[in-house]
Amino acid sequence: MSTVSATPHALAINGGTPVRPTFLPYGRQSIDEADIQAVVDVLRSDWLTTGPKVGEFEEQFAARVGAAHAVSFSSGTAALHAAAFAAGLKAGDEAITTPMTFAATANCVLYQGATPVFADVSSDTLNLDPEKLAQRISSKTRALLPVDYAGHPADLTAVAELSQKHGLVVIEDACHALGAEYRGQPVGSIADMTVFSFHPVKHITTGEGGMVSTNNPKFAETLRRFRNHGISSDARQRQSAGQWHYEMVLLGFNYRLPDFACALGIQQLHKLDANLARRREIAARYTAAFRAIPGVIPPAVRPETNPAWHLYPIRLVLKNLIADRTEIFRALRAENIGVNVHYIPVHFHPYYRDRFGYKGGEFPVAEDAYSRLISLPMFHGMNDQDVQDVIAAVRKVAGSYSR
Ligand SMILES: Cc1ncc(COP(=O)(O)O)c(C=O)c1O
Numbered sequence: 001m002s003t004v005s006a007t008p009h010a011l012a013i014n015g016g017t018p019v020r021p022t023f024l025p026y027g028r029q030s031i032d033e034a035d036i037q038a039v040v041d042v043l044r045s046d047w048l049t050t051g052p053k054v055g056e057f058e059e060q061f062a063a064r065v066g067a068a069h070a071v072s073f074s075s076g077t078a079a080l081h082a083a084a085f086a087a088g089l090k091a092g093d094e095a096i097t098t099p100m101t102f103a104a105t106a107n108c109v110l111y112q113g114a115t116p117v118f119a120d121v122s123s124d125t126l127n128l129d130p131e132k133l134a135q136r137i138s139s140k141t142r143a144l145l146p147v148d149y150a151g152h153p154a155d156l157t158a159v160a161e162l163s164q165k166h167g168l169v170v171i172e173d174a175c176h177a178l179g180a181e182y183r184g185q186p187v188g189s190i191a192d193m194t195v196f197s198f199h200p201v202k203h204i205t206t207g208e209g210g211m212v213s214t215n216n217p218k219f220a221e222t223l224r225r226f227r228n229h230g231i232s233s234d235a236r237q238r239q240s241a242g243q244w245h246y247e248m249v250l251l252g253f254n255y256r257l258p259d260f261a262c263a264l265g266i267q268q269l270h271k272l273d274a275n276l277a278r279r280r281e282i283a284a285r286y287t288a289a290f291r292a293i294p295g296v297i298p299p300a301v302r303p304e305t306n307p308a309w310h311l312y313p314i315r316l317v318l319k320n321l322i323a324d325r326t327e328i329f330r331a332l333r334a335e336n337i338g339v340n341v342h343y344i345p346v347h348f349h350p351y352y353r354d355r356f357g358y359k360g361g362e363f364p365v366a367e368d369a370y371s372r373l374i375s376l377p378m379f380h381g382m383n384d385q386d387v388q389d390v391i392a393a394v395r396k397v398a399g400s401y402s403r
Pocket residue numbers: 075076077078080101102104105147173175176196197198199208209210
């Protein structure tokens with residue numbers, strides 16, 4: 001499509017020199033010697049799976065997000081499943097969520113035999129639009145599942161008002177938003193249950209891992225049982241009590257997070273504030289640079305929030321560009337910038353189309369955003385040169401394709 005020739009400033013996709021010689025991923029973990037030592041120490045101890053580090057990690061995490069309880073899981077997806085169970089979701093129930101998310105948010109509703117219902121998003125934040133959400137509430141609705149897209153908290157006051165009015169449970173998917181704040185309160189202390197992920201591209205990592213925070217002791221108890229086959233005590237508690245007897249009281253799973261993963265989580269948690277500060281710094285630099293580039297819209301930030309910047313998704317202004325998202329994406333990749341797209345709206349996936357008959361066109365704001373979204377590299381381990389390279393590549397590519 002492009003007619004740019006192979007001059008020194010030519011796009012790499014057209015044979016020019018890339019902005020940087022090595023590939024910069026969109027996200028990656030940072031692991032230091034203290035992290036490694038903490039894991040090795042547990043590997044040399046008596047407890048590989050549920051041991052002392054699990055409770056320690058949960059207590060420190062709960063304190064950090066301002067919740068009374070935190071329950072760890074083997075992944076964010078397992079944590080979502082457990083929260084859907086604890087909320088009492090079952091066949092015949094509906095839970096409302098956003099199409100602008102990873103499929104796991106909606107899948108956890110299906111795991112419980114209930115039906116996920118989507119509501120469209122607000123065009124600035126791409127978080128659930130409270131008006132659209134209100135329109136989707138029916139006599140079958142039991143839970144609301146807002147997602148803090150890219151790390152920007154959802155409209156949590158409006159969601160709480162709707163849940164109180166209709167007697168619904170709020171499960172906040174904060175897999176992008178560890179460390180974010182909403183009206184001065186930490187995400188994790190606001191919804192009935194808040195779900196986090198510790199996948200390597202997140203703010204802290206345990207390899208795979210997840211957490212649910214809650215102020216409700218009943219939810220906490222159910223979550224603990226659900227992740228351990230529905231059994232009312234763990235092996236370590238039985239050993240220390242000198243008991244063999246246990247009771248399975250509900251149908252649970254093995255969703256436990258091992259002790260060595262929790263040891264890594266504890267170390268990583270010490271670095272959360274520094275990680276957040278670096279992500280916020282990168283976001284501020286990006287936003288300042290991209291405001292000046294026609295054809296690119298930086299992500300919006302509402303004044304009542306302090307986002308955690310898991311992702312930095314720009315939107316293209318296609319009318320100002322002579323290429324579509326796919327070509328711009330390929331051009332940025334050729335410059336060695338590891339761009340990505342978050343998200344293919346969930347109702348576009350073949351499984352959801354086939355099962356629920358979605359044809360496209362149902363959620364116009366999310367669908368329009370999807371056609372224009374590109375996630376730029378965003379992780380706390382990026383150095384200043386990496387940040388400069390991303391800005392230079394966006395400038396170069398948007399400039400070459402501008403109308
Ligand atoms: C919004 C959202 N929800 C849920 C998940 C699932 O988390 P995990 O990968 O830890 O299972 C992710 C994962 O990236 C996510 O982005």
